Amino acid sequence: MVTRNAAEARKRECRGISVQTDSLTGLYWWRPAELLRSGGDAKTSKGESLGWTTYILYLAPSDLSGRQVCAMASKGCRFACLFTAGRGGMATTQLLRLNKTFYLYEDRDGFLAQLESELDALNLQARRGKRIAIRLNGTSDLPWHLWLDMGRWESLVFYDYTKFANRLGHDLAPNYSLTFSRSESNEAQALDVLRSGGNVAVVFGDELPATWHGFPLVQGDAHDLRFLDPKGGHVVGLTAKGSAKGDASGFVVMGDVGQAWARESERAGRSLPVLATAPVAGGRAA
Ligand code: SF4
Numbered sequence: 215m216v217t218r219n220a221a222e223a224r225k226r227e228c229r230g231i232s233v234q235t236d237s238l239t240g241l242y243w244w245r246p247a248e249l250l251r252s253g254g255d256a257k258t259s260k261g262e263s264l265g266w267t268t269y270i271l272y273l274a275p276s277d278l279s280g281r282q283v284c285a286m287a288s289k290g291c292r293f294a295c296l297f298t299a300g301r302g303g304m305a306t307t308q309l310l311r312l313n314k315t316f317y318l319y320e321d322r323d324g325f326l327a328q329l330e331s332e333l334d335a336l337n338l339q340a341r342r343g344k345r346i347a348i349r350l351n352g353t354s355d356l357p358w359h360l361w362l363d364m365g366r367w368e369s370l371v372f373y374d375y376t377k378f379a380n381r382l383g384h385d386l387a388p389n390y391s392l393t394f395s396r397s398e399s400n401e402a403q404a405l406d407v408l409r410s411g412g413n414v415a416v417v418f419g420d421e422l423p424a425t426w427h428g429f430p431l432v433q434g435d436a437h438d439l440r441f442l443d444p445k446g447g448h449v450v451g452l453t454a455k456g457s458a459k460g461d462a463s464g465f466v467v468m469g470d471v472g473q474a475w476a477r478e479s480e481r482a483g484r485s486l487p488v489l490a491t492a493p494v495a496g497g498r499a500a
Pocket residue numbers: 275276283284286287288291292294295296297352353354355377
């Protein structure tokens with residue numbers, strides 16, 4: 215346990231920003247000006263065209279920060295994770311996500327207070343008529359419903375993907391919806407979720423089929439507003455992006471062409487992506 219004095223001793227000033235040392239990795243972190251961001255990726259832009267602004271919280275996925283934020287991550291999803299797709303592949307973006315993860319684990323009360331304050335401000339905008347969606351697990355799979363009373367921000371709509379099937383049966387706030395996320399290691403659970411009326415996101419390597427295991431498909435790439443999907447056991451079909459295009463684990467469901475590519479990838483010995491290395495505010499390289 216870190217004492218107050220020890221924590222104070224670890225604080226530094228860096229160009230007017232108070233930076234602190236992460237107790238696990240030794241890297242510096244600071245309180246970012248904002249936790250939730252909107253825009254900057256193709257999917258949320260598609261939501262804009264439907265009249266919704268989406269704010270997303272991005273952390274460093276899986277155990278890349280030294281802390282596990284996706285306890286049910288599979289080898290395949292970790293490889294394919296959006297952390298390496300689009301802007302997530304940029305070193306600066308990765309470092310900002312690491313920074314937020316250090317903040318959450320080093321000062322959870324401060325992090326949650328800042329998050330609540332940002333949600334308060336967005337809720338005010340939503341009360342005035344702006345349609346705002348919030349995705350807290352942009353690149354994580356954390357139990358935000360246990361830490362935040364989402365019903366308190368009644369004018370916002372929260373949604374997430376999760377690999378925890380039991381969360382779908384949890385007593386969630388009416389403005390929070392979850393879509394189960396299939397991987398190569400939880401297909402039986404995914405089918406159970408579909409049979410019990412939940413929706414399941416599945417990543418496909420080439421063209422989307424009309425059905426998957428007999429369940430109807432909806433086009434998941436048209437937008438990311440999962441709470442608009444039809445309810446009652448639908449498969450949300452997504453196409454592989456970023457590192458997922460080279461998946462050989464079974465995380466990406468392949469047709470004939472994709473399976474040949476996956477076999478080729480496996481022969482070529484593809485490995486898990488590693489973090490780009492760059493110094494953080496004078497700290498050690500990531
Ligand atoms: S795909 Fe989801 S569960 Fe897997 S590593 Fe990324 S954020 Fe975590």
